[in-house]
Amino acid sequence: MQKVEQPHDDIHLTPNVIEPGHTFGSVTDKISALALRKRTPIGWFLGFTLSFAVANVLMFTIAYLLMTGIGIWGNNVPVGWAFDIINFVWWIGIGHAGTLISAILLLLRQEWRTSINRFAEAMTLFAVSCAVMFPLLHTGRPWLAAYWLFPYPNTMGMWPQFRSPLLWDVFAVSTYGSVSALFWFVGLIPDFATLRDRAKGKFGKVVYGMLALGWRGSAKHWARYEATYLLLAGLATPLVLSVHTIVSLDFAVAVIPGWHATIFPPYFVAGAIYAGFAMVLTLTIPLRKFFGLEDFITHRHLRNMAKIMLATGLIVAYGYMVEAFMAWYSQNTYEQFMILNRMTGPYAWSYWALIFCNVMVPQILWSKRVRHSTFALFAISMVVSVGMWLERFVILVTSLHRDFLPSSWAMYSPTIFDWSMFIGTIGLFFTLLFLFVRFLPIISIFEMRTILPQAEMAKED
Amino acid sequence: MKKSTRPPTYGLMAEFDNPTDAVAAAERVYEAGYRRIDAFSPYPVEALSEAIGVHSTKMPLIVLIGGVLGGLGGYFMQYYVHVINYPLNVGGKPLHSWPAFIPVTFELTILGAALAAVFGMLALNGLPEPYHPVFNTPNFALASRDRFFVLVESLDPKFDRDATRAFLNSLGPREVTDVQH
Incomplete structure (x- = not known):
């Protein structure tokens, strides 16, 4: 199809959610071809190989960790929690945007979420x-963690x-993991059916066919499907807010200065989405x-995501x-010392570095020109990722390394295995991506x- | 229905290339008194479900039941552990320290509701169902691309192979085809 010249270059117009000229067929063919194509691009092999090599670093680190014990990490009293929890909170936080896009923006009828939610x-x-x-x-001995973590009747x-x-x-x-997986799979069922019907090879037909569970697009099925999808979105919305709230309670319920704060739940949730x-x-x-998906993931999407980033960043x-204010206002010596020490x-x-990455740099997103530049957005989002990692570093390490008694003060530094595990x-x-x-x-x-406009029903009466 | 009296075909399928025609046709089929009917579309079309007589689903009730069971189960699991099976005084807190039980109760409510939603939907839809006669329809692979189909099953009391075919043909489809078993 010919590509209609769009106000791509005029930053003052609101770009389309999907570029004009597409039909049911063209959308289907373009997206399914990416999964079904015979030839895998060389770039994919390069990227996959590199990622898989790095994932093997993780495997070797875990093997060494299990043989030796968590002493290979740098954390030790008083900094009992360090990279392990920093990285845990960082990764969990990153996940939150996916649920926000798929559930909350669905309930808010934000059409633009459609092309990025699967991803x-x-x-x-x-x-x-x-x-x-x-x-x-x-936990050091994850094979024992089964009964430390899950309530099952044991001997x-x-x-x-x-x-x-x-x-x-x-x-x-x-x-959160289970519901996200269910939500994802339910969303994939009709698309698996599309791939099953488009697949040329026997293998693709069988595998996508099994995953599609025999989906045939019956209107009776769609009615239940739509109800289920909306209900899942309604369930995932409070769930995603609860997850980072509970993560923040790991800290807020403790009595450590710098952790024991009632602002933690909302502040953590916003940070997660950010x-x-x-x-x-x-x-x-x-x-x-x-993948040449500029027609489907337009500047509208990038711009809206930049706006959400700016809002949650604030x-x-x-x-x-x-x-900082509460440390002063509480007149509590330990709180005041904690913030001064930070x-x-x-x-x-x-x-x-955290203030620079998370507070100062994102302010340039106020400019429409910056929100329109893919390069600038890419750079800023990298900076924010680093900033959010630093935030968890600051919360964990600076709060713990100065214990209540100066005799138990210590410094923390990560070892090579902390880094190899994180990387x-x-x-x-x-690799998974x-x-x-x-x-x-x-x-x-x-x-x-x-x-698509074709999905609009023609008015007859 | 015994095998000996099984009709020679599964039904008749009319094929449309846009949602508006398919919905109009499905409405006419329903008005004509056919009840063992179905429609197929590449994306959810609410009007199409309405047209073949699906006005509500049991999903909200199922999800509610799943959520209530998850929540009650979660709360009483904690009550059982901390009050009945292994009462343990921790920091002088009451054994039945209900506020501390709320987060897990909440999470299990959501989990119960979400599992009920997904497995309830699959069960009511009869999925997974690897074989279904409608897949024998020529062009049916396009039901997952850009075509819309309306089906009248031959088990419908009003079904008559010739009359129903003529009726479906009058609704302006691209094609009307027999669906083999």
């Missing part, structure tokens, strides 16, 4: 997979402690370029201000059909 949900699942590894391995007659936020976390994260949108942008911008900035102590670099999860994340973009429809095909 963002996949990102959620992969991020959660990376996240759960950290606390699980932090020792022991139960986990339900009054502990750490156990709430187990339930929050496992529910980091998540930064990651969605980081991934979307190269993806739409390499909430996070407010959180930083309130932390700003001027041995880890002051991390605090100011390894990034490799795992990208590369597999996803190769074999599954990266944009929800059936939902794209619904936003």
Whole structure:
């Protein structure tokens, strides 16, 4: 089809959610061809190989960790929680944007979410997979963690402690992972049917056919399907807000200065969405370029995501201000010391780097011109990802390394295995992502059909 | 229906290339008194479901039941553990410290509701169902691309192979075809 010249270059016009000229057929063919094509682009092999190599770093680190124990990490009293929990919170937070896009924006009838929700949900699942590894391995003996974490009747007659936020976390994260996976799979069923009907080879027909569960697009089925999809969105909305709230309670329920704050739940949720949108942008911008999806993921999407990033970034900035204000206002020596130590102590670099990345840099998103530049958005979202990682570093390490008694003060520094584990999860994340973009429809095909003008019913009466 | 009395075909399928015609046709079919009918579309068309007589689903009720069971089960699991099976005094807190039980109760409510939603939907839809006669319809692969179909089953009491075919042909389809078993 010919490409209609669009106000791509005029930054003052609102760009389309989908470029004109598409039909049910063209949308279907274009997206399904990405999963069904015979020839895999060489770039995919390069990216996959690199990611898989990095994921192997994770595998070796875990093997060494299990043989030796968590002493290979740098955390030790008083900094008992460090990279393991920083990375856990960072990954879980990244996942939140996927659920926000797929559930909350669906309920708010934001049409533009349609072309990015599948992809963002996949990102959620992969991020959660990376996240759960950290606390699980932090137990040191994950094979025993089954009865530490889950209440099942065992011969020792022991139960986990339900009054502990750490156990709430187990339930929050496992529910979140399960519901995200269900939501993702339900969304994929009609698209698996599309791939089954388009697949040329026997293997594709069989595999996509099994995954499609025999979906045939019956109107009776669609009615239940639509009801289910909306209900799942309604369930995922409070769920996603609860997950990072409960993660923040891991800290807020403790008595450590810098953790014991009532602002933590909203501040963590906003930070999660902030980091998540930064990651969605980081991934979307190269993806739409390499797969030629500019018609489906337009400047409208990038611009809206930038606006959400700016808004949640401001909430996070407010959180930083309130932390400092409350330290002064509480007149509590420990609170005041904590904030002064953050700003001027041995880890002051991390605090100011955090303010630079999370508060200062994103302010340039106020400019329409910046929101329109894919390069600028890509760079800013990288900076925000770093900033949100630093935020968790500041919260954990600077709060713990100065204990109540100066005799138990210490410094923390990560070891090579802290880094290899963190970088390894990034490799795992990208490995899963590369597999996803190769074999599954990266944009929800059936939902794209619904936003085409042809889907409008002609008025007859 | 015994095998010996099984009709020679599964039904008749009319094919349309846009949602408006398909919905109009489905409405006419329903008005003509056919009840064992179905329609197929590549994306959810609410009017099409309405046209073949689907006005509400049981999904909200199923999800509510799943949520209530998940929540009650979650709360009483914690009550059982901390009050009945292994009472343990932690920091002088009451054994039945209900506020601390709320987060897990909440999460299990959502989990119960979500599992009920997905498995309830699949069960009511009869999925997974690897084989279905409608897949024998020529062009049916396009039902997952850009075509819309309206089906009248041969088990419908009003079904008459010739009369029904003529009726479907009068609704302006691209084609009307027999659906083999």
